[in-house]
Amino acid sequence: MAPWVKPVLGGPPALNAPQAAAVTHSSGPLLVFAGAGSGKTRVITHRVAHLVTSAGAQPGSILAVTFTNKAAGEMRSRLSSLLGDNVAKDLWVGTFHATCARLLRRHGGAISLSSHFIIYDADDQKAVVRRALRDLGLDDRRYPPRAILGRIRDAKQELRGPEALESGSYVDDAVVKVYRLYEAQLQRANAVDFEDLIGKVVLLLEEDPGGEGAAIRRRFGHVLVDEFQDTNRAQYRLLRALTRHHRNLCVVGDDDQSIYAWRGADVRNIRGFEHDFPDATIVKLEQNYRSTGRIVKAALGVIEGSRERVPKDLWTDNLDGAPIEVVAARDERDEAAYVVGVIQDARARGTSPEEIAVFYRVHAQSRVLEEALRAVRIPYQIVGGVRFYERAEVKNALAYLRVLVNPKSDVDLLRIINTPARGIGAKTLERLSSVASSRGLSILEAIETLEEAVDDEVGSPTQLGGLTSARKRLFAVRDLLAHLAAKVPFRTPSDTLASVLDESGYVATLQAEDTPESEAKLENLRELVGSVRDYEREAEAAGDAATLDGYLERVTLAADVDSMKEASRVTLMTVHGAKGLEFQLVLLTGMEDDMLPYRGMSSDAADARDIDEERRLAYVAITRARSRLVITHVGTRQIFGSSRPGRPSRFLATIPADAAVQRATREASRDSRFVERARTFQPPPQGDWRHPFESESAGSEARGGAPGERFVDRDFFDDSRSGEADDPLVVRRGSRVVHAHFGEGEVQRVIQASEPAVMVFFPSSGEKKVLARFLRRA
C-alpha cells in the first residue's frame, strides 16, 4: 500500500473537555473559529442537541442558518439522527434566504408584501435594470447593466437605499435613477430580489411595523450560524436584530476560508465580532482531523502569508503522509495529460473515482481537462458552469408559471410574451412598456386598457400609442394566460406546466425546429416536468399541499446541489465550488501567478487585499485533500483564445520545503530553462509582492509592469512630476476633463503606460482610454 493511502484518521473525536463545555454549554454570544477540517458543523449540531435535550429549549425556538441548501440539508439530517425526526422537524434549519422567505410570507403583510410575492433571480434583476435604463433613455453601452446592477446590489447588501448613495458623477447619478426605478418596478410586480429577502426582514425587525418585528424576534430564543465568515453586512444586521434581547447568538466560521468578499461577504463580521460582542466566549478549534501532516503544514505555510488574520495554529495528529507533489508541465495539454496519468495510477491502486477531485481557478480551464479525461474514458462530473435552471428554455417555462401565479410580474411576462414567436416585436413592447409606466400599470394591465379603449370607442391612435395593429396578438396572449390561470387551482403543478408547454405552442415550435439544439431543449423541458413531479411527491410525503408557489420558491432558491451525485466519477470543479468538501486525492491545477492568484486581462495589479483572498483560495484548495495532493503549473497557458506565459504561483514558494517535492513532466523537462526557474525559485521576502522570477528573467516578457507592482490609480500625476511639465495637469479619479473630440468627461482611473493615460467616461460616447496630453482641465 502506498504511504498516502494509509488510513490516517478516524473522524473527529470528542472535543477536549474545556472546548466541549464552551461550545455546548456557554450562554450568550459564542464565536467559534473552526479551522479547516476541525469538525465545524459538529459544533452547531451538538450545541443544538444540547439546547434541546439539556437546556430545555423548544425546538421551534432554535434557528440554525447556513448558506447553501446542501449544508442545510446535511445539518438537518445530522440533527435528525441526534434528536429524532420528531424533534428535528420543528427546528428552523435553513439558508439565510429560505428562512427569510418563510418569515416574509408570514409577516410581510406589514410592509405591504403580499404572501404570493415572487423572487427575482440575477437574470430577472438584469432585465429590470435594462428596462429601467431604456425608460430613462440611457444607452446601455455607456452604462453597462451588469455594472449598474452590481452597484445596486452592493448598496442593497449594505441596506442602503437610492437616497443613501453618492451622486455627482455621471455614473453615480445614473445608478441612483436606475435604482429608484428598479425598486418601483419590483414593488409593482410584488417581487423581491435575493437582497430584499434579507433586507425586508431586517426592516421588519428594526422598525417593527404592526408589531411584526417583535413577533419574529419572540419566535427565536437561539440563533446559530454556519460559515459565518461569508455573511455580508445585511445578514450580520439581521442576526444582531434577531438576537438583540437575549444575545444567544452562536457563530462558527474561519476567516482563513473567507473567499467571497467579491460578492459582499465581509470578513470584518467575524474578525470584529469580539468588538461588537465584548462578552462573547471565543473558542478556537485548531486540530485538523482531515489531512496528513504534510498537507496541514503546507496549508499553514500558505495562509501565514496573509497580512491580516486571526492567528490560528492548525495542527494534526495524523501521519505526515506522502510529500505534496509540485509538478511543472509545459502547457495546459501537458498538464491535463499528467493529471490523467495520476488519476489512472490512483485508480489502479484502488482509489475510487469519487474520492478524486481536480480543481481549477476558472471554468475555462475545464475544457482541456475534460477532453483528456474523455479520451481515456475516465468518467467525470463537472460541478458548476451553466446550471439547469438557468437554461433559456427552462427559464421560459418557469416564467410562464410565474406569470400565472403573479400576473403583475413584468419581467416574466416580457420574457414569454413573444416566446414562441408571435409577431410581438421590440417596437410593440416599447410602446406597451411606456403606456404601462406612464399609467403605473403592469404590462398585462396595460394590455387590458387597450381593450377598454376599443370598447369606449375613444381609443385614438395616440392614446393607444400606436398599438392598434399588435392589439389582436396581445389579446391572444392575454387570453391564453387567463385561460391557463383559471385552471391552476384545479390542476397539479405538473399538469399546469404540461398544459403551458402545450397550449402556448412552445413545445410545438421546438419540435418543428428539429435540430439537435431544439431536441436538447425539449429534453430539458421534459426533465423540468419531471422535477415538478418530484416536488409533488416530496410535498405529499411531507404532508404539505403541492402548489405552484411552493414549487417556484424552491426552484428559485435551489442550487446545483442535485447535480452533484454520489456516482463513481471524478469531480472537476472550481476551487470556490470545493469549499466544504474533502477528497482523498486532490489535483490542484493552474498554480501559476495570474491564474492563482488570478488576474484577468487587464493589467491592473491586484492589491494586497485581493491577493490575500486568492491566498485563502489556495488554502481552501489545499485543505480539501485528505491524503494526497498534486499541484501543477505550466510554462505556457492558452486560455480565452490567447496564450500567456506561466510562472509558478508565488504561493508555492510558501509551502515548506520538507512538505513537498518538485517534479516536471517529460515535456516540461525538455525546456530546461523553465524547469530550472521553477526549481530554484525562492519565497519572496514578506511584504514584497514582486514575483521572484521577475528579477531573474528581466526583460524576457514585455508586460505592463512587473506582476505585483502596485499600479497607482490615483494621484498618478503628482506634483513632483508636474513640475517638469509645461502644463501640469493633475488628475485623479473623478476629475473633470475636456477632450477636443469627446467633450467633457470624468476620469475613471489612471493607467500606467509608457505615456500617462487615463480611462475617461464621456457622457457623449462612453468610456475611452485617452492619453493624458490630449486632455485639459474642465
Place this chain on the structure above:
DNA sequence: TGCCACGCCCTTTTT
C-alpha cells in the same frame, strides 16, 4: 420581425 454575421470580453457564485 427575424435571421445571421460580426465583434467584444472574459473570475470566482449562493440564494
Place this chain on the structure above:
DNA sequence: GGGCGTGGCA
C-alpha cells in the same frame, strides 16, 4: 474558445 449582444439586411 465561446457566449452574448448588436446591427445590418432580407
